[in-house]
Amino acid sequence: MVPVLEAAIKQYFKNIYHSLYSITEGMAVTMSYMFRRPATIQYPNKLEKPLENQLSDRFRGILQVDINYCIGCRICENTCPIDCIAITIEKNKETKERFLTRFDIDISKCMYCGLCSENCSTSAIYHTKVFNGINRDIENLIIRFVDKPTALYKLPKGSDPMETPKDHYGAILVRKMKG
Amino acid sequence: MKDYADILFEYLFKTSIESSPFSLAWYILFIFLVAGVLLFFAANFAGITSFIERRIAARIQSRVGPNVVGPQGVLQWVADGIKLLLKEDLIPGRADRFLFRAAPYFVFSGLFAAFVALPFGYGIVAADLNIGIYYIFAITSLVVVGIIMGGWSSNSKWAMFGAFRSAAQIISYEIPTALSLIPVIMLTGSLSTQDIIIAQGGMPWDWYIFHSPFTLACFIIFFISALAEGNRIPFDLPEAESELVSGYNTEYSGFRFLVFPMAEWANLWVISAMVTLTYLGGWQIPFVSLETISGSPFLILISVGIFFVKTSIVVFIVIQLRWTLPRVRVDQMTLLCWTYLVPISLVAIVGTMVWMLVFPWDGTPGLLIRLLMSGIGAAACLFYIKRIRFNYLNDKLLFERLKGKPSWYPFWRLP
């Protein structure tokens, strides 16, 4: 037989064999998944534990500020790449004491980069594990952390920059979020 | 020749149709009732299959699938259907309004008319036509008319692509579908669906699939071309969603859109039932003769069950194929048809003819070969199961180490 023809015929049957074999292999893979544990679960009805507990501690959720620990250095405001933090500090002319009168964060603008919390020396601003900020009105997503003028925190002399007890569940935040 | 519906009618009402004009009216009403039952079955089957397909697909993709509407989500299809019914029926501007509106009806009637000739059990068939198979082919071709009408009249280039592809596909694949059934028709000597089943037996070696290597090849060819006729992956070119957005039904919405997927899932039943009745022994009960079945309503029910189970298994395989395989290209689709399916089925027809002469059905060599062929089939199944087991064990321990949960989670365990 002509070699070309022979090769063509061989190829013809080879193709049939390969098709059937590879399809069987593929179906064996998919069929095996009928016996394997699915990767997903029914959300949110069958969560094993609350989702906040499953997130890692480094998770960067919505920002929260514990104004009692803010020293007013404005690093967070300056380092924010998109200017979503606004801080106003007023000075009492008589007592020379400085007050925090405004600490607003525009959550709708925040891109969760974490630069502010990383640079905060007292960890007054930090990421919670709250990620659900759904709201009807974008204006409700501006969170104003200062209710009444608060005196700035002063680091005790000689002490290292401290860590505030972090509240990953965002108690302040949840209270402040409207709607 | 009397249809089974006629016989049933006479049995139920104890009158002959021709006896009086009054009973003729009853008869027409009765026919409508039968049609209603079939339609009810087809529509519900389509809906339930849509749910089942989504659950199977989910498990194959290691997801959970729809499970919110109703217990375990079984009413999802009702919700989807109601949602689509409530949607606005949009007709694109500059579309051919008449054809656009008419197209779903063609698709609808083409498919549901095919149910008339499909057997569901011993004697359970709306009309046992003596040209049953031929009728099913002819009537399902209406679907492609509907698809072309819908695609062309949409005034959308994507939809038109889908329609053209559909035309090329159905015209090509009608041929191997018909050719690959000729061995069955030769073996039976009849085109009637019931006759084909009756000629086979209950055990695997009595099925036509294992009659000879040629019928086995024909079975595969028929299965492939049936997939193509039903627009299932790997042949879902008319609505290739990653290429043509949604193909011929891109511009449809609301109820008119609902008809297309519904027809697709109803078609799933038609395909699988055809495969079952021609090659897999239909509703035949093992070790039970036809006379025994005909005498006992219980056994008739069993036969219905057997047919249903067999068809469901084929449906499952079709669904699994859809979620396993990629889609072929349009030229590869026709190439596959004309260089592989048609020539091989022609060879298989000649081969079956010779085989029938050399090894008659009832002779000892014939039986031995049929047993051998069933053995090969069983071996293939064993290989398949072995590969499934291999795939499962391959990842079991590592998965358990990673996730800290047991890997075993069979499909009957509902999430």
Place this chain on the structure above:
Amino acid sequence: MERSGNADLKHLKPQIAPFREEMILNMGPQHPSTHGVLNFLIVTDGEVIHQALPNVGYLHRGFEKLAEQTPYTTFIPYTDRIDYLAAMFGNHAYVLAVEKLAEIEVPGRAEFLRVIVCELNRIASHLISTGALALDIGATTPFVHWIRERECINDIMEAICGARLTYNYMRIGGVSRDINESIADQILKFLDHFEPMIDEYNRLISFNEIFIKRLANVAVISQIDAVNFGLVGPNLRGSGIEMDIRKIMPYSVYDRFDFDVPFGEGFKGTLGDSYDRYFVRILEIKESCSIVRQALSKLPKGNIKAKVKRKLKIKENECYSSVESARGEMGMYLVSDGTDKPYRLKIKTGSFTAMSIVEKVSQRLMVADLIAFIGSLDVVAPEIDR
């Protein structure tokens, strides 16, 4: 009022004056498989494409202009968004450029951590790329399986740097967070589980005959064309040219690892076809796994961040530094002028040059092939437009 999109189309149309039997098809930007907002203006005769003109710019966000207004240290989060599927490489290319200019020595541990996260990110990006290609071909399941594996990487990334997509992990002079024993253990567990999954994936789709037939011999890019059009990364290596920034201009600590650079050999058809580009990525996933293992075993102890001034100012200078991103060379040309902001930052990405070849190669392809071709090029729309 005229929208910009229409204006573009009007401009493009006379360029492709069709014959009588041709039609113009507008693919995208809402098409399901253009991998983001891309627009192709296709002239077809039936299924056969005569010409396909890519029309980009839908995701232009002007990062190069933004960089000129942002201090060096705070531009890092933006680099995440250049290529959201492989955000680490944007980080890495940028910090490398700044460190080079500011002459900052990076601690060894930080370099290794960078390699680990980059390679994990490369795996994640290739998973999306190869999975989405299968999705374009019509196989839905492989994509979902890869997404599931990628989810494990996302979990690891979340544990390392706190985010799942826009990591913002690297800092000028190091990285932001260290990894601990449990995370390292998690990475190793994942790799143990993942490596057999590559073979399973190959059984499921890579060696599937239909899949091979759809990709082999389709959209062949010759070596000459690949160089001429400046393809980079897996696309270039798919054409059989062994060029990998990690090997030819080793940055970070890549010269300390033992790994191969897979390149196309015409695995199932012609050299430089879609299947080669696809399979090079699969092989690269394996190599990346091995690099991560090596990096974890060699991980030195020490600092993770060099001391860098908070308000970094760099004297007048310029440099070009590039990394091998998942989509090939990602280069940053950085010009400083003595202030704390870059004077000019030019970002060169792999997808940009990959898109320019579409017009040439797409001729005589079929519509379905064009989709496979774009999928095999692994373009990411934001990376084209930046």
Place this chain on the structure above:
Amino acid sequence: MTQNIFNVLTQRFGADTILYYEQTSFDPYIIINPEDIQSICMYLRYNPELKLSFFLNLSGVDYPDREQITLVYHIYSMALKTTCVLKTSVSREFPELESIESVWKAAGWFEREIYDLLGVSFINHSNLKRILLPEDWKGHPLRKDYREEPVYHDMETTRNNLLETNR
């Protein structure tokens, strides 16, 4: 290595064209005359010894104080494993120079980008029009003196800062 390339080029084209060689700490570059960019690139690419065959990057930098726009060509040689940087400057008012699309096809899109964002027009470019911005966009954003127009097709191009407006 760039020194070698500089010497080769000076021999071939003369000191009028190849202006000077700048040894900086990172990427040494060669400054050339913009008029001959096409022939120099052609020579570099097809010179059997240099084989600078791979076009890496084309960037443009606007220098308003010098009244110049500098174009920077990064070219890589796969044979020598080295990068060569060419720099050339065109005037800011009439920025024009020859396209090198005929040498490297890859440069075509880079040049379109430069044309779009910096307004440098390239002679003999096959398809020189805006690539990233809409066709009817006014101005070239990467120029240092660019100011975005407040309204584009009735759409405002600025967004209110909610922090300030809602006090």
